[in-house]
Ligand SMILES: Nc1ncnc2c1ncn2[C@@H]1O[C@H](COP(=O)(O)OP(=O)(O)O)[C@@H](O)[C@H]1O
């Protein structure tokens with residue numbers, strides 16, 4: 095079954111006196127449990143595309159399906175609920191809440207969803223990302239690589255079927271990048287989520303799955 099299907103996605107941003115034409119008709123199909131990497135020059139629309147898949151942004155034209163549902167047809171309220179239950183995000187900047195501890199940050203998505211056992215689940219996923227020894231630390235007390243591991247735990251604690259990662263290693267040195275990608279790959283084998291990864295790093299992209307290149311508004315498969 096396909097987990098993500100995009101049909102003819104166009105995205106134009108309004109701009110004084112015209113439009114910024116970012117996506118010019120993107121089609122993509124990603125199967126359940128598959129990994130795809132998206133590469134492309136800066137400004138080519140990778141983040142825009144990921145935000146459209148993640149229901150954070152509506153396309154100007156085209157349709158988005160996740161699982162069996164056409165999400166481009168849902169209302170904003172329905173989208174927020176859908177997102178909270180089905181999609182995890184990791185960004186280039188960790189976006190952890192500075193006032194809260196590692197454990198609290200990871201419990202947060204479950205608290206927002208009103209679920210039980212949030213602490214047990216948060217501890218378990220923090221163990222999987224190797225951060226059990228830092229539960230009471232604040233984000234400012236962690237290294238860059240550690241912050242991203244906590245951000246990954248927060249993205250996965252709700253067991254999303256789809257994980258979207260936008261240059262998650264963009265701020266890390268080579269060694270930390272390498273470790274984060276290894277971890278991502280291990281967690282995917284264990285948890286089975288579908289992964290769409292935006293990266294500048296071809297070495298990392300080549301590790302697994304298909305690579306797509308986004309250029310001049312179009313997406314093409316670069317290798318499989
Ligand atoms: N809200 C916006 N309004 C107008 N233009 C935008 C907006 N967001 C992004 N853009 C433009 O869209 C293009 C693609 O941006 P983005 O998706 O962030 O690219 P990438 O992630 O590949 O670097 C850029 O030229 C950017 O300036």
Ligand SMILES: [Mg+2]
Nearest residue numbers: 140141142260
């Ligand atoms: Mg970007």
